[in-house]
Amino acid sequence: MSAQISAYISDETKHRFEAYSEEHGVKKGFLIENALMYYLSALEEIPAQFFDPKKIELTNASFLNIMDTEENIPTDALKKLMSND
Numbered sequence: 001m002s003a004q005i006s007a008y009i010s011d012e013t014k015h016r017f018e019a020y021s022e023e024h025g026v027k028k029g030f031l032i033e034n035a036l037m038y039y040l041s042a043l044e045e046i047p048a049q050f051f052d053p054k055k056i057e058l059t060n061a062s063f064l065n066i067m068d069t070e071e072n073i074p075t076d077a078l079k080k081l082m083s084n085d
Contacts, residue, residue: 063082
């Protein structure tokens, strides 16, 4: 038996997902099924205290305040990550 699921994902995730599927000839349903199985297996195997998917979100002002020191000069990789391109 199978079930259909629906979820909202970011445009970047969708692009990467579709590109991987096309480049490797993997059907999207197969890719989603395997990704969920790997993720759920990890959740079951890794003790909860070691699996803490916290996320820190900053306002633009807070980020700029943190970065406004000489020792926090952003790398090109960080600049690319933080851009809205």
